[in-house]
Amino acid sequence: MVVAVVKCKDYSSVGKMLPKALSLIGGMGKYVKKGQRVLVKPNLLLGKLPEDAATTHPEILRAVLVELKKIGASVIVGDSPGMGNFDGIAKKTGLKKVCDEFKVEIVELKERVDVERKQNKLVKLFTISKLANDVDVIINLPKMKTHTLTHFTGAVKNIFGCIPGKLKPQFHLRQQDAHTFSRMLVDLNKVVVPSLHIMDAVVGMEGQGPSSGSPREVGLLIVGENPYEVDSVACSVAGIDKAPYLDIARKQKLLGKVVVKGEKLDSVKLSRKFLPARSSFDRIPKWIMKMFKGLFTAKPWLLPEKCIHCARCFEVCPVDAIKMVDGYPQFDYNKCIRCYCCHEMCPVKAIGLKDSFLLKIFKK
Numbered sequence: 001m002v003v004a005v006v007k008c009k010d011y012s013s014v015g016k017m018l019p020k021a022l023s024l025i026g027g028m029g030k031y032v033k034k035g036q037r038v039l040v041k042p043n044l045l046l047g048k049l050p051e052d053a054a055t056t057h058p059e060i061l062r063a064v065l066v067e068l069k070k071i072g073a074s075v076i077v078g079d080s081p082g083m084g085n086f087d088g089i090a091k092k093t094g095l096k097k098v099c100d101e102f103k104v105e106i107v108e109l110k111e112r113v114d115v116e117r118k119q120n121k122l123v124k125l126f127t128i129s130k131l132a133n134d135v136d137v138i139i140n141l142p143k144m145k146t147h148t149l150t151h152f153t154g155a156v157k158n159i160f161g162c163i164p165g166k167l168k169p170q171f172h173l174r175q176q177d178a179h180t181f182s183r184m185l186v187d188l189n190k191v192v193v194p195s196l197h198i199m200d201a202v203v204g205m206e207g208q209g210p211s212s213g214s215p216r217e218v219g220l221l222i223v224g225e226n227p228y229e230v231d232s233v234a235c236s237v238a239g240i241d242k243a244p245y246l247d248i249a250r251k252q253k254l255l256g257k258v259v260v261k262g263e264k265l266d267s268v269k270l271s272r273k274f275l276p277a278r279s280s281f282d283r284i285p286k287w288i289m290k291m292f293k294g295l296f297t298a299k300p301w302l303l304p305e306k307c308i309h310c311a312r313c314f315e316v317c318p319v320d321a322i323k324m325v326d327g328y329p330q331f332d333y334n335k336c337i338r339c340y341c342c343h344e345m346c347p348v349k350a351i352g353l354k355d356s357f358l359l360k361i362f363k364k
């Protein structure tokens with residue numbers, strides 16, 4: 001399939017550049033017909049400002065809503081953040097304002113439905129958002145970011161937001177290492193299948209993504225039908241050479257040779273690669289990991305001067321490895337399964353990651 005890559009130097013250019021990108025893959029009309037119910041699924045991970053680069057930028061949503069309005073689709077915008085007040089998150093990220101301008105509803109994906117897919121390799125039954133299951137079309141608006149567990153998060157990982165909020169940590173409990181978690185993601189992407197993926201790669205996030213990293217200008221829109229192809233192009237641009245779920249997708253023949261239209265891929269590859277977010281070695285057998293996880297993984301680490309005592313880390317931890325002592329989290333590293341949900345959900349970057357001795361050497 002084709003992936004469109006177009007330059008988009010800043011967010012004021014998205015309205016002009018998105019139609020160009022869409023025209024390279026057949027136009028929005030190829031994916032959405034008049035009157036169809038469309039769920040637009042941005043990345044609303046947590047309540048951050050657009051310039052923090054943790055969430056989909058409102059100008060991306062605006063440009064998509066303009067295109068959908070031209071077609072006459074019935075649009076709803078929705079996501080399920082891991083934690084926090086949805087309305088507050090929608091406001092802070094700037095997406096609520098854009099939805100209000102277009103008189104489009106923005107909703108938390110709370111209502112659930114069980115969907116079975118017997119052919120799946122690992123997870124055959126998912127509880128997903130009912131809305132995501134019911135609409136005619138889903139348009140995915142991922143953000144280009146590094147990720148502590150899966151190395152990269154883009155189109156494929158953004159679909160994890162279609163799992164209603166509090167159910168997400170359970171997946172981390174069941175699929176603890178990066179490889180198994182990635183197998184689950186590949187299965188999930190067979191159950192929730194957007195028609196189109198429009199990646200916000202104007203400004204991405206590098207380093208300790210998906211929420212505690214640093215904004216990084218990339219200046220691109222990456223658009224396609226196949227989430228693995230979109231992510232694989234984004235990884236090439238960012239110089240991320242390995243994301244476990246892309247390897248799995250290749251093995252399952254979900255990712256093959258990618259045809260890029262628009263910019264030549266070599267011409268848009270960044271000269272300085274994204275700083276990685278890698279926090280563990282891949283494919284370490286479970287029993288070794290259990291016994292020696294301190295050697296192979298980074299551990300969550302409190303930066304007390306930043307902590308605002310909100311206890312979100314405590315609430316999100318799937319294995320009760322955190323207790324709050326005098327308003328600060330205290331980690332039990334024996335219990336900790338290194339899912340990094342606490343790091344991801346901390347609103348003020350007060351949880352860092354401390355590399356193990358081996359990881360430090362490996363990264364060097």
Ligand code: SF4
Nearest residue numbers: 317336337339340342
């Ligand atoms: S302490 Fe943090 S990294 Fe460890 S299991 Fe809990 S949420 Fe995951």
Ligand code: SF4
Nearest residue numbers: 307308310311313346
């Ligand atoms: S570390 Fe972060 S998430 Fe945990 S209590 Fe402090 S501010 Fe809240």
